[in-house]
Amino acid sequence: MGKMSLPEADPETLARVLQFAISPAVLVSAVGLLMMSATTRLGRAIDRCRSLGRELANPAAPNRAALNEQLEITHKRAHWLQHCITLFGTSLFLSCLMVFLLFLKILAGWPVGTLVVAVFALDVLALMSGVACFLRDLSLGLLALDIELSPHLKAP
DSSP states (O other), rough: OOOOOOOOOOHHHHHHHHHHHHHHHHHHHHHHHHHHHHHHHHHHHHHHHHHHHHHHHHHHHHHHHHHHHHHHHHHHHHHHHHHHHHHHHHHHHHHHHHHHHHHHHHHHHOOOOHHHHHHHHHHHHHHHHHHHHHHHHHHHHHHHHHHHTTTTTTOO
16 A cells, blocks of 8 residues: 655645634634633532532531522532533534644645534534533522522612
8 A cells, every 4th residue: 555645735835724723723722711711610619519518417507408509509500510611622622623624625635625614613513502501600600609698688
Protein backbone atom coordinates (compact mmCIF):
# COMPACT_ATOMS: atom_id res chain seq x y z
CA MET A 1 0.00 0.00 0.00
CA GLY A 2 1.23 3.47 -0.85
CA LYS A 3 1.80 6.04 1.82
CA MET A 4 -0.76 8.84 1.84
CA SER A 5 0.74 12.29 2.07
CA LEU A 6 -0.81 15.69 2.28
CA PRO A 7 0.03 18.13 -0.48
CA GLU A 8 2.28 21.03 0.42
CA ALA A 9 0.01 23.98 1.19
CA ASP A 10 0.71 27.41 -0.22
CA PRO A 11 0.62 30.44 2.12
CA GLU A 12 -2.86 31.48 0.95
CA THR A 13 -4.28 28.05 1.76
CA LEU A 14 -2.63 28.07 5.17
CA ALA A 15 -4.05 31.54 5.84
CA ARG A 16 -7.54 30.27 4.93
CA VAL A 17 -7.13 27.27 7.24
CA LEU A 18 -6.13 29.51 10.13
CA GLN A 19 -8.96 31.93 9.36
CA PHE A 20 -11.51 29.10 9.43
CA ALA A 21 -9.99 27.62 12.59
CA ILE A 22 -10.17 30.87 14.59
CA SER A 23 -13.95 30.88 15.10
CA PRO A 24 -14.06 27.34 16.52
CA ALA A 25 -11.01 28.18 18.66
CA VAL A 26 -12.80 31.20 20.13
CA LEU A 27 -15.83 28.98 20.73
CA VAL A 28 -13.61 26.44 22.52
CA SER A 29 -12.24 29.20 24.75
CA ALA A 30 -15.68 30.58 25.59
CA VAL A 31 -17.19 27.17 26.29
CA GLY A 32 -14.15 26.31 28.41
CA LEU A 33 -14.89 29.31 30.62
CA LEU A 34 -18.55 28.30 30.90
CA MET A 35 -17.49 24.77 31.80
CA MET A 36 -15.12 26.05 34.47
CA SER A 37 -17.94 28.10 36.00
CA ALA A 38 -20.32 25.12 35.90
CA THR A 39 -17.80 22.75 37.52
CA THR A 40 -17.18 25.29 40.28
CA ARG A 41 -20.92 25.57 40.87
CA LEU A 42 -21.21 21.76 40.89
CA GLY A 43 -18.51 21.54 43.57
CA ARG A 44 -20.36 24.10 45.68
CA ALA A 45 -23.67 22.26 45.22
CA ILE A 46 -22.06 18.97 46.29
CA ASP A 47 -20.51 20.64 49.34
CA ARG A 48 -23.88 22.17 50.25
CA CYS A 49 -25.62 18.78 49.90
CA ARG A 50 -23.07 17.24 52.25
CA SER A 51 -23.48 20.09 54.73
CA LEU A 52 -27.27 19.77 54.67
CA GLY A 53 -26.94 15.99 55.08
CA ARG A 54 -24.82 16.48 58.20
CA GLU A 55 -27.36 18.93 59.61
CA LEU A 56 -30.20 16.50 58.93
CA ALA A 57 -28.29 13.66 60.60
CA ASN A 58 -28.88 15.47 63.89
CA PRO A 59 -32.35 14.38 65.07
CA ALA A 60 -32.73 17.63 66.99
CA ALA A 61 -32.02 19.84 63.95
CA PRO A 62 -34.42 22.77 63.80
CA ASN A 63 -36.42 23.45 60.63
CA ARG A 64 -36.02 19.90 59.28
CA ALA A 65 -38.69 20.49 56.63
CA ALA A 66 -36.83 23.53 55.25
CA LEU A 67 -33.50 21.66 55.37
CA ASN A 68 -35.03 18.70 53.50
CA GLU A 69 -36.49 21.03 50.89
CA GLN A 70 -33.13 22.78 50.44
CA LEU A 71 -31.39 19.39 50.14
CA GLU A 72 -33.82 18.23 47.44
CA ILE A 73 -33.37 21.46 45.47
CA THR A 74 -29.59 21.43 45.81
CA HIS A 75 -29.49 17.78 44.73
CA LYS A 76 -31.54 18.70 41.64
CA ARG A 77 -29.10 21.55 40.97
CA ALA A 78 -26.18 19.12 41.02
CA HIS A 79 -27.88 16.97 38.40
CA TRP A 80 -28.73 19.97 36.20
CA LEU A 81 -25.09 21.04 36.45
CA GLN A 82 -23.98 17.53 35.49
CA HIS A 83 -26.11 17.78 32.35
CA CYS A 84 -24.76 21.27 31.72
CA ILE A 85 -21.12 20.11 31.98
CA THR A 86 -21.81 17.11 29.74
CA LEU A 87 -23.36 19.37 27.09
CA PHE A 88 -20.51 21.89 27.33
CA GLY A 89 -18.03 19.01 26.98
CA THR A 90 -19.94 17.79 23.92
CA SER A 91 -19.74 21.30 22.47
CA LEU A 92 -15.98 21.38 23.08
CA PHE A 93 -15.54 18.02 21.38
CA LEU A 94 -17.63 19.10 18.40
CA SER A 95 -15.67 22.36 18.08
CA CYS A 96 -12.41 20.42 17.95
CA LEU A 97 -13.92 17.99 15.45
CA MET A 98 -15.00 20.95 13.32
CA VAL A 99 -11.43 22.31 13.25
CA PHE A 100 -10.13 18.85 12.28
CA LEU A 101 -12.70 18.54 9.48
CA LEU A 102 -11.84 22.02 8.20
CA PHE A 103 -8.19 21.01 7.99
CA LEU A 104 -9.16 17.88 6.05
CA LYS A 105 -11.29 19.91 3.68
CA ILE A 106 -8.85 22.70 3.00
CA LEU A 107 -5.51 20.90 3.15
CA ALA A 108 -6.42 17.44 1.84
CA GLY A 109 -9.38 18.44 -0.31
CA TRP A 110 -11.74 15.97 1.35
CA PRO A 111 -15.43 16.66 0.57
CA VAL A 112 -16.55 17.19 4.17
CA GLY A 113 -18.29 20.57 3.81
CA THR A 114 -21.74 19.19 4.60
CA LEU A 115 -20.34 17.33 7.60
CA VAL A 116 -18.74 20.55 8.88
CA VAL A 117 -22.11 22.31 8.70
CA ALA A 118 -23.82 19.42 10.54
CA VAL A 119 -21.12 19.36 13.24
CA PHE A 120 -21.43 23.13 13.65
CA ALA A 121 -25.22 22.85 14.04
CA LEU A 122 -24.83 20.11 16.66
CA ASP A 123 -22.15 22.17 18.40
CA VAL A 124 -24.43 25.20 18.71
CA LEU A 125 -27.34 23.00 19.82
CA ALA A 126 -25.20 21.42 22.57
CA LEU A 127 -24.02 24.85 23.67
CA MET A 128 -27.57 26.25 23.79
CA SER A 129 -28.80 23.22 25.74
CA GLY A 130 -25.90 23.56 28.19
CA VAL A 131 -26.73 27.22 28.74
CA ALA A 132 -30.38 26.27 29.35
CA CYS A 133 -29.27 23.77 32.03
CA PHE A 134 -26.99 26.42 33.52
CA LEU A 135 -29.89 28.88 33.73
CA ARG A 136 -32.06 26.21 35.37
CA ASP A 137 -29.36 25.75 38.00
CA LEU A 138 -29.35 29.49 38.69
CA SER A 139 -33.11 29.44 39.14
CA LEU A 140 -32.97 26.50 41.53
CA GLY A 141 -30.12 28.12 43.47
CA LEU A 142 -32.26 31.19 44.09
CA LEU A 143 -35.18 29.00 45.14
CA ALA A 144 -33.01 27.27 47.75
CA LEU A 145 -31.78 30.66 48.95
CA ASP A 146 -35.36 31.90 49.29
CA ILE A 147 -36.18 28.91 51.49
CA GLU A 148 -33.11 29.43 53.65
CA LEU A 149 -33.72 33.15 54.10
CA SER A 150 -37.52 33.09 54.35
CA PRO A 151 -37.56 33.28 58.18
CA HIS A 152 -35.43 36.43 58.01
CA LEU A 153 -37.19 38.24 55.14
CA LYS A 154 -40.37 40.23 55.34
CA ALA A 155 -43.33 38.68 53.54
CA PRO A 156 -44.18 40.47 50.26
